[in-house]
Amino acid sequence: MNIAILFGGSSFEHEISIVSAITMKKVLKKTNIIYIFVSPDRAFYLVDTAKINSKLFSSGEYKKGKQLTLKQGGFFVDSMFGLKTVSFDGVLNLIHGRDGEDGKISSMMEFFNIPFISPRMEASALSYNKLYTKFLAESLGVKTVAYEYLSKNDKRKIVMDYPVIIKPVRLGSSIGVSIVKEPSELDYALDIAFEFDTDVIIEPFIEGVKEFNLAGCYTNNWELSIVEEPQKEAFLDFEKKYMDFSRDSQVLAADIDDSLKQNIQENFKKIYEPLFLGSIIRCDFFVVDGEVLLNEINPIPGSMANYLFNDFEGMLERLFKNLPKEQKISIDYQYIHSIQSAKGKA
Amino acid sequence: MNIAILFGGSSFEHEISIVSAITMKKVLKKTNIIYIFVSPDRAFYLVDTAKINSKLFSSGEYKKGKQLTLKQGGFFVDSMFGLKTVSFDGVLNLIHGRDGEDGKISSMMEFFNIPFISPRMEASALSYNKLYTKFLAESLGVKTVAYEYLSKNDKRKIVMDYPVIIKPVRLGSSIGVSIVKEPSELDYALDIAFEFDTDVIIEPFIEGVKEFNLAGCYTNNWELSIVEEPQKEAFLDFEKKYMDFSRDSQVLAADIDDSLKQNIQENFKKIYEPLFLGSIIRCDFFVVDGEVLLNEINPIPGSMANYLFNDFEGMLERLFKNLPKEQKISIDYQYIHSIQSAKGKA
Numbered sequence: 001m002n003i004a005i006l007f008g009g010s011s012f013e014h015e016i017s018i019v020s021a022i023t024m025k026k027v028l029k030k031t032n033i034i035y036i037f038v039s040p041d042r043a044f045y046l047v048d049t050a051k052i053n054s055k056l057f058s059s060g061e062y063k064k065g066k067q068l069t070l071k072q073g074g075f076f077v078d079s080m081f082g083l084k085t086v087s088f089d090g091v092l093n094l095i096h097g098r099d100g101e102d103g104k105i106s107s108m109m110e111f112f113n114i115p116f117i118s119p120r121m122e123a124s125a126l127s128y129n130k131l132y133t134k135f136l137a138e139s140l141g142v143k144t145v146a147y148e149y150l151s152k153n154d155k156r157k158i159v160m161d162y163p164v165i166i167k168p169v170r171l172g173s174s175i176g177v178s179i180v181k182e183p184s185e186l187d188y189a190l191d192i193a194f195e196f197d198t199d200v201i202i203e204p205f206i207e208g209v210k211e212f213n214l215a216g217c218y219t220n221n222w223e224l225s226i227v228e229e230p231q232k233e234a235f236l237d238f239e240k241k242y243m244d245f246s247r248d249s250q251v252l253a254a255d256i257d258d259s260l261k262q263n264i265q266e267n268f269k270k271i272y273e274p275l276f277l278g279s280i281i282r283c284d285f286f287v288v289d290g291e292v293l294l295n296e297i298n299p300i301p302g303s304m305a306n307y308l309f310n311d312f313e314g315m316l317e318r319l320f321k322n323l324p325k326e327q328k329i330s331i332d333y334q335y336i337h338s339i340q341s342a343k344g345k346a
Numbered sequence: 347m348n349i350a351i352l353f354g355g356s357s358f359e360h361e362i363s364i365v366s367a368i369t370m371k372k373v374l375k376k377t378n379i380i381y382i383f384v385s386p387d388r389a390f391y392l393v394d395t396a397k398i399n400s401k402l403f404s405s406g407e408y409k410k411g412k413q414l415t416l417k418q419g420g421f422f423v424d425s426m427f428g429l430k431t432v433s434f435d436g437v438l439n440l441i442h443g444r445d446g447e448d449g450k451i452s453s454m455m456e457f458f459n460i461p462f463i464s465p466r467m468e469a470s471a472l473s474y475n476k477l478y479t480k481f482l483a484e485s486l487g488v489k490t491v492a493y494e495y496l497s498k499n500d501k502r503k504i505v506m507d508y509p510v511i512i513k514p515v516r517l518g519s520s521i522g523v524s525i526v527k528e529p530s531e532l533d534y535a536l537d538i539a540f541e542f543d544t545d546v547i548i549e550p551f552i553e554g555v556k557e558f559n560l561a562g563c564y565t566n567n568w569e570l571s572i573v574e575e576p577q578k579e580a581f582l583d584f585e586k587k588y589m590d591f592s593r594d595s596q597v598l599a600a601d602i603d604d605s606l607k608q609n610i611q612e613n614f615k616k617i618y619e620p621l622f623l624g625s626i627i628r629c630d631f632f633v634v635d636g637e638v639l640l641n642e643i644n645p646i647p648g649s650m651a652n653y654l655f656n657d658f659e660g661m662l663e664r665l666f667k668n669l670p671k672e673q674k675i676s677i678d679y680q681y682i683h684s685i686q687s688a689k690g691k692a
Contacts, residue, residue, distance in 0.1 A: 010675055010677075011675065012675055014675075014677045015677070015679060015681045015682050016681075018682065040675075040676075040677040041418070042418060042457055042458070042459070043418055054682045054685070054686065055682070055686065057679065057682070058679035058682040058683055058686070069415060069417060070416070071415060072387065072388060072389055098675065099457065102467060102468075103449060103453055103467050103471065104453040104454075104456065104457050104467070106453075107449060107450040107452075107453030107454065107467075108450075108453060108454060108457065110450065111388055111445065111450045111454065112388070113388070121448060121449050121450070121453075121467075121471060122448075122471050122475060122478075124471075125449065125467060125468050125470075125471030125472070126471070126478075129468060131485075132468075132472075132481075135478075135481040135482075135485065136481075139477075139481065139495075149485075151620070198620070274497070274544070329356055329357065329358055329360075329386075329444065330386075331356075331360045331361070331386040333361060333403065333404035335361045335362075336361050336364065336400045336401070336403065336404040337404055339400070340400065340401065340404070
């Protein structure tokens with residue numbers, strides 16, 4: 001297969017997207033990868049797969065590459081004989097954070113009729129925003145951690161017992177996240193969070209909570225990963241998560257009983273189908289007092305959570321063959337014709 | 347001002363978008379309008395403002411016009427000397443239904459850094475889908491009509507008393523909507539709705555319910571329209587709504603007391619701010635037993651609800667001067683640099 005990997009973007013997670021993208025080269029051994037970089041100022045660049053490395057971007061050298069234009073049916077490169085299509089079978093959206101996870105890339109792929117793996121627009125809007133994820137989970141009967149919500153201009157008052165964890169609603173990779181042990185620390189933590197976002201949610205911080213991750217997709221069958229119990233400290237800071245995005249070898253399944261595993265899988269399926277069809281997502285769950293709670297949806301997980309799957313490359317191919325189809329709308333101008341007739345103009 | 351009007355799109359409401367766009371020419375008397383048509387197959391065409399009429403589109407003659415390319419900073423036209431920018435101050439998104447109201451146009455305008463009037467992506471995702479609108483309203487303390495929800499593959503069973511009204515969740519302009527008086531009619535009505543969408547909501551149909559519409563935006567002040575009591579029959583079918591989209595002269599305010607008016611205005615403001623900043627929306631309310639209930643949000647109302655405002659053209663200019671700014675993200679590659687240092691490569 002020929003897969004175009006879109007990465008970079010105008011995002012706080014721009015650099016970890018580069019790491020994720022480079023990791024794919026090690027993981028996708030039989031695939032012909034076409035790298036398309038979205039620069040910080042949102043131009044598209046074709047990157048030589050043989051030469052890709054992180055320095056190419058940090059040095060700005062990528063700018064010497066070919067710039068691409070997005071038009072109906074694909075990406076195009078200027079050539080001596082006019083625009084030439086960049087040839088591939090489909091796009092893998094690997095932009096973490098803004099642009100990739102908020103629905104912009106999906107919007108454009110759909111508009112320009114390019115097959116792509118990524119949560120579609122609605123799925124993006126609901127999972128990119130942690131508050132809306134709560135609404136979604138609730139409507140699907142999936143339990144989540146209790147929460148409060150504060151907007152930048154709201155009074156800085158919470159009802160919940162300490163310790164709490166503060167999260168900007170629209171960011172991943174622990175950016176802007178703080179654990180707050182007592183009321184006197186709240187203000188500072190909110191200052192940090194509001195540097196990154198206009199809205200935050202506040203959840204109880206549960207020391208030593210059991211956490212389990214599951215990734216997957218639906219091709220014409222459910223393809224679910226192993227359940228992983230991530231090793232962790234209080235929580236991963238950005239640099240540690242950053243290293244985490246370059247994982248490329250399979251990890252061990254968590255040592256849990258079948259009923260808990262099934263429970264986690266059922267919750268994943270409730271979230272995934274039908275909203276997330278066409279995407280590979282990772283859901284992170286907590287288990288508290290025997291209850292499975294959705295902690296977060298990762299709509300574009302680090303290195304696509306490849307390390308949780310037996311046959312990641314095969315799954316990617318199967319997913320490309322089973323992407324959701326956009327509804328066809330045929331426009332016949334019958335209303336305009338009938339109005340013209342009524343006016344005697346037809 | 348020079349305003350580019352985007353209209354058409356791959357939408358069931360393609361034709362009424364054309365009607366809305368042409369209506370703007372009568373309404374915007376001091377504005378220089380640049381018309382950009384999105385064809386049914388989603389190519390961009392520059393349309394001559396002097397020559398615009400509905401037949402240009404129904405006949406396919408628009409295809410003789412210039413095709414445009416979307417790139418960073420604007421729309422571009424091929425000229426003898428390479429690409430040339432189409433010059434305007436901002437875009438008014440006037441695409442009803444898919445592409446316009448679902449967030450695609452907003453995504454692209456934001457990505458390509460073009461100032462635009464339209465609900466932003468999150469606002470689009472939540473208001474384009476009537477189920478998500480319910481979640482949103484609930485979270486903001488705005489009451490709505492009771493509802494049930496059915497997905498295409500769900501059992502066709504409802505709990506609510508008849509008569510009910512069936513609505514596809516993602517369509518406007520009454521497309522696919524039916525009133526169902528008794529259980530025996532349910533199946534047929536659902537068949538119709540599911541032709542247009544995978545999901546529907548069902549609400550009680552309240553005969554003779556009082557309905558009030560209010561449109562508006564926030565510039566650096568609230569600019570709210572008069573409250574209109576739309577004249578109506580059981581409900582407007584598509585052809586009647588279609589004619590409705592060409593309204594261009596101001597209507598009379600509803601004869602209601604100040605406290606009801608204020609109540610409606612307060613509910614509008616709760617919905618609008620901050621999610622809908624940058625857009626002009628119309629909210630349709632029901633009043634049942636003295637309670638104000640949100641019926642629908644119209645994220646891109648027909649002919650922008652110009653007929654509800656005293657100074658629509660002035661408001662449009664003020665809104666263009668007060669659009670929400672995208673958060674700046676500066677990317678300095680410090681993590682990549684520090685990892686390279688750690689590896690001794692820097």
